[in-house]
Amino acid sequence: MSERVIxxxxxxxxxxEAEIAELPVKVGDLVREGDTLLSVMTDKATxxxxxxxxxxxxxxxxxxxxQVAVGSELVKLDVADGAAAKQEASDAPAPKAAPSAIAASGxxxxxxxxRPPVQTTPEASRPREGSRAVPPGPxxxxxxxxxxxxPAVRGHARDAGVDLRFxxxxxxxxxxxxxxxxxxxxxxxxxxxxxHGLVRNTTVEEIKIVGLRRRIAERLQETMRRxxxxxxxxxxxxxxxxxxxxxxxATRKSGRPRLTVLPFLMRAMVMALREHPGLNARYDDGSxxxxxYGGVHIGIAVQTPNGLMVPVVQHAEARxxxxxxxxxxxLGEAARQGAAxxxxxxxxxxxxxxxxxxxxxxxxxxxxxxxxxxVGVNKIAMRPVWRGAAFEPRKIMNLSSSFDxxxxxxxxxxxxxxxxxxxxxxxxxIFMET
Amino acid sequence: MEPISCSVLVLGGGPGGYVCAIRAAQxxxxxxxxxxxxxxGTCLNVGCIPxxxxxxxxxxxxxxxxxxxxxxxxxxxxxxxxxxxMTMAWKDGIVSRLRGGVYGLLRRAGIKxxxxxxxxxxxxxxxxxxxxxxxxxxxEHVVIATGSEAVPLPGLPFGGPVVSSTEAxxxxxxxxxxxxxxxxxxxLELGTAWRKLGADVTVVEGADRILPQYDTELTxxxxxxxxxxxxxxxxxxxxxxxDRSGPAxxxxxxxxxxxxxxxxxxxxxxxxxxxxxxxxxxxxDLRMNGGAIEIDDQCRTSMRNVWAVGxxxxxxxxxxxxxxxxxxxxxxxAGERRSFDKVVIPAVCFTDPEIVSAGFSPEAARSAGYAIKxxxxxxxxxxxxxxxxxxxxxxxxxxxxxxxxVLGMQAVGQSVSELSGGFALALEMGARLEDIAATIHVHPxxxxxxxxxxxxxxxxxxxx
Numbered sequence: 001m002s003e004r005v006i007x008x009x010x011x012x013x014x015x016x017e018a019e020i021a022e023l024p025v026k027v028g029d030l031v032r033e034g035d036t037l038l039s040v041m042t043d044k045a046t047x048x049x050x051x052x053x054x055x056x057x058x059x060x061x062x063x064x065x066x067q068v069a070v071g072s073e074l075v076k077l078d079v080a081d082g083a084a085a086k087q088e089a090s091d092a093p094a095p096k097a098a099p100s101a102i103a104a105s106g107x108x109x110x111x112x113x114x115r116p117p118v119q120t121t122p123e124a125s126r127p128r129e130g131s132r133a134v135p136p137g138p139x140x141x142x143x144x145x146x147x148x149x150x151p152a153v154r155g156h157a158r159d160a161g162v163d164l165r166f167x168x169x170x171x172x173x174x175x176x177x178x179x180x181x182x183x184x185x186x187x188x189x190x191x192x193x194x195x196h197g198l199v200r201n202t203t204v205e206e207i208k209i210v211g212l213r214r215r216i217a218e219r220l221q222e223t224m225r226r227x228x229x230x231x232x233x234x235x236x237x238x239x240x241x242x243x244x245x246x247x248x249x250a251t252r253k254s255g256r257p258r259l260t261v262l263p264f265l266m267r268a269m270v271m272a273l274r275e276h277p278g279l280n281a282r283y284d285d286g287s288x289x290x291x292x293y294g295g296v297h298i299g300i301a302v303q304t305p306n307g308l309m310v311p312v313v314q315h316a317e318a319r320x321x322x323x324x325x326x327x328x329x330x331l332g333e334a335a336r337q338g339a340a341x342x343x344x345x346x347x348x349x350x351x352x353x354x355x356x357x358x359x360x361x362x363x364x365x366x367x368x369x370x371x372x373x374x375v376g377v378n379k380i381a382m383r384p385v386w387r388g389a390a391f392e393p394r395k396i397m398n399l400s401s402s403f404d405x406x407x408x409x410x411x412x413x414x415x416x417x418x419x420x421x422x423x424x425x426x427x428x429x430i431f432m433e434t
Numbered sequence: 435m436e437p438i439s440c441s442v443l444v445l446g447g448g449p450g451g452y453v454c455a456i457r458a459a460q461x462x463x464x465x466x467x468x469x470x471x472x473x474x475g476t477c478l479n480v481g482c483i484p485x486x487x488x489x490x491x492x493x494x495x496x497x498x499x500x501x502x503x504x505x506x507x508x509x510x511x512x513x514x515x516x517x518x519x520m521t522m523a524w525k526d527g528i529v530s531r532l533r534g535g536v537y538g539l540l541r542r543a544g545i546k547x548x549x550x551x552x553x554x555x556x557x558x559x560x561x562x563x564x565x566x567x568x569x570x571x572x573x574e575h576v577v578i579a580t581g582s583e584a585v586p587l588p589g590l591p592f593g594g595p596v597v598s599s600t601e602a603x604x605x606x607x608x609x610x611x612x613x614x615x616x617x618x619x620x621x622l623e624l625g626t627a628w629r630k631l632g633a634d635v636t637v638v639e640g641a642d643r644i645l646p647q648y649d650t651e652l653t654x655x656x657x658x659x660x661x662x663x664x665x666x667x668x669x670x671x672x673x674x675x676x677d678r679s680g681p682a683x684x685x686x687x688x689x690x691x692x693x694x695x696x697x698x699x700x701x702x703x704x705x706x707x708x709x710x711x712x713x714x715x716x717x718x719d720l721r722m723n724g725g726a727i728e729i730d731d732q733c734r735t736s737m738r739n740v741w742a743v744g745x746x747x748x749x750x751x752x753x754x755x756x757x758x759x760x761x762x763x764x765x766x767x768a769g770e771r772r773s774f775d776k777v778v779i780p781a782v783c784f785t786d787p788e789i790v791s792a793g794f795s796p797e798a799a800r801s802a803g804y805a806i807k808x809x810x811x812x813x814x815x816x817x818x819x820x821x822x823x824x825x826x827x828x829x830x831x832x833x834x835x836x837x838x839x840v841l842g843m844q845a846v847g848q849s850v851s852e853l854s855g856g857f858a859l860a861l862e863m864g865a866r867l868e869d870i871a872a873t874i875h876v877h878p879x880x881x882x883x884x885x886x887x888x889x890x891x892x893x894x895x896x897x898x
Contacts, residue, residue, distance in 0.1 A: 200769035
């Protein structure tokens with residue numbers, strides 16, 4: 001016996017080291033020449049390192065995931081000196097004497113064996129042995145003795161994850177029929193990893209991102225890169241607000257729009273921003289200047305067939321709740337139709353994002369740069385709330401808001417949201433000018 | 435040019451490549467095929483198809499001559515001759531029609547065909563240089579289907595009078611004296627055809643027999659026929675080199691004596707090898723198996739998502755093997771479970787007479803350790819063969835002695851190539867002798883001999 005050391009070969013141009021990706025062998029395994037000892041991963045490809053000889057693994061250097069340099073020792077093998085080939089030969093079954101029957105009508109059997117045909121026999125298409133450690137034991141059956149089955153049955157078995165070597169054939173000469181495979185499956189004989197009949201879908205569709213979607217992508221990437229966001233989520237009890245809203249909607253004059261929560265929120269924001277003017281602003285980080293606005297121009301994130309758009313309700317501070325609702329409806333429709341004018345899509349100083357019924361529990365909205373705050377509306381849900389003596393069913397809505405942390409401190413943001421909450425929970429205050 | 439990116443890049447537009455591309459496109463994979471020359475590969479352009487056209491033309495002329503020399507059928511023909519230019523045009527017409535068909539199939543399948551030589555930069559990127567510039571193609575999967583090329587003889591490079599099969603399919607005149615080096619099927623098919631077209635043909639074979647991959651029981655008929663046709667076959671003879679003093683080949687017999695054979699053309703058909711150079715394959719450093727790319731039973735190479743099909747993967751270099759591999763690779767890439775589990779890759783030799791072989795010959799079956807039965811049936815006892823005036827040959831079946839499962843089927847005779855489909859089907863289905871014997875074979879056809887051979891093997895032949 002002698003030792004063979006397998007080192008990491010030069011696996012490619014300019015590659016100095018590689019990561020061990022797979023280690024199918026372990027110490028003590030017998031391997032054949034050509035069996036994979038391990039595979040390594042480089043930037044370019046995964047390369048399998050085959051065993052140069054038959055032998056027993058005595059030592060494995062690196063572990064999976066380890067980076068190894070070209071030339072490092074990977075595996076040591078105990079190799080029989082020149083005995084490998086002989087060993088294999090003695091394992092092979094001795095050819096049986098084969099009495100030939102019948103040579104018919106003028107066709108004499110030729111005696112001389114010239115050479116076995118190599119091209120057209122089943123042996124030529126014999127599958128390669130799997131790259132596994134070879135357990136000691138009898139040699140594999142010769143290829144010609146593989147299960148007797150029609151191509152369609154072989155395909156069916158492969159799809160179902162059945163190894164035909166384990167299926168007993170009921171046909172003539174032990175031929176495996178489709179029914180035999182099905183019976184084998186019904187009896188639970190299957191490889192569970194393969195038996196579900198599902199196939200991998202390896203398709204990848206290439207879609208060029210163009211137009212509005214590209215603008216959105218660029219803008220959001222730039223926003224997230226430049227603005228350190230922080231998000232704040234608070235729960236708002238909107239039971240009273242919802243009662244008011246229902247009442248107002250039921251008794252509204254004809255010609256007035258149906259009110260959603262948003263116009264109430266817009267008016268509440270107008271009032272809250274009076275106390276927290278720092279949030280109604282645009283920050284030009286190029287010139288490091290913050291522009292605080294007197295007017296409240298509220299951007300409203302709207303889903304359109306082409307993607308997200310943000311039309312702006314200008315001067316919400318100068319609009320009644322009905323006016324806000326009407327403008328909201330008009331702008332939303334214009335955006336969806338693609339008819340919104342440029343000036344209707346720019347100039348907001350703070351933004352509301354709402355997914356309505358899809359509003360979820362909480363979200364982390366992305367600021368509509370260069371603003372410094374965005375208020376996200378989550379869905380309203382009836383929840384049990386402890387009210388001093390008992391649980392009461394209350395309509396609860398979360399506000400999930402994000403702020404530009406360069407400009408807005410957590411304290412200020414929280415104050416703003418708490419003010420907003422106070423207004424929304426006692427909605428009469430929204431209409432009390434101080 | 436803008437880089438193209440796709441799921442499957444097929445390098446080579448031969449049968450393995452274009453079939454792989456069509457199947458991949460059928461399965462919804464975005465597929466690009468790169469080919470520098472004509473689509474259809476060796477087979478369609480300079481192999482199977484033009485050679486069979488030439489063989490047919492030669493046979494027709496030969497037939498006309500035979501009839502002119504006195505026909506027992508009662509047809510009288512005088513002074514037949516051939517317009518070789520027209521023959522070649524007819525042959526080229528067939529090739530271009532089929533080639534057009536391949537173009538159409540690829541176009542309809544929505545496959546992008548890039549014209550030029552594709553050079554792989556790594557396992558995912560290929561640069562195609564063409565007249566219109568350099569095109570980069572990035573692919574998730576690369577299928578190498580670059581085919582094979584004729585092997586030249588050392589000391590006898592192609593050029594001048596020394597030609598490969600490609601040129602021998604397009605001689606503009608019938609050579610007076612043609613020497614064929616190599617007694618394999620390509621050399622014998624072409625040698626026989628040119629003999630029938632009027633050339634003086636000598637076959638020089640280094641071994642002690644022709645068609646070494648078939649047993650002598652099959653090849654005996656071909657040898658006899660070559661003799662009748664006047665093709666000289668020199669066995670155990672080695673081509674040494676060109677004789678510069680005149681157009682002639684120097685050969686050396688096994689006794690060491692050198693001989694000079696005058697020749698106008700010398701056709702070298704000593705084998706084909708995987709075409710590996712010029713595609714950047716060295717960059718990939720794929721594991722090789724002899725002179726071919728090593729593949730497993732799914733046509734995977736040693737590099738992930740790099741596949742190889744057809745002649746570039748070595749013997750047997752046959753169109754139908756490449757097609758089966760190409761189809762399979764596309765399906766595996768699309769996520770289906772496949773492996774190359776064919777029982778047989780049948781082979782046909784379009785010599786005179788034809789040879790077809792699927793599976794084990796009797797000798798091969800015995801050396802594989804089987805106890806066997808063999809049944810044969812001659813065409814001399816077949817009515818159809820007689821009416822075709824072609825009763826030279828036989829059908830032979832090899833089966834296991836213990837359970838009658840058929841191991842191999844062979845035939846030699848005129849038009850027996852058409853029996854190959856039935857042979858392959860029987861073997862793939864795992865047929866027993868009883869299955870073949872119990873199947874009605876149409877009368878009067880050559881295929882009746884298949885059933886009769888099965889009956890003979892079972893010990894109760896009806897017409898034997």
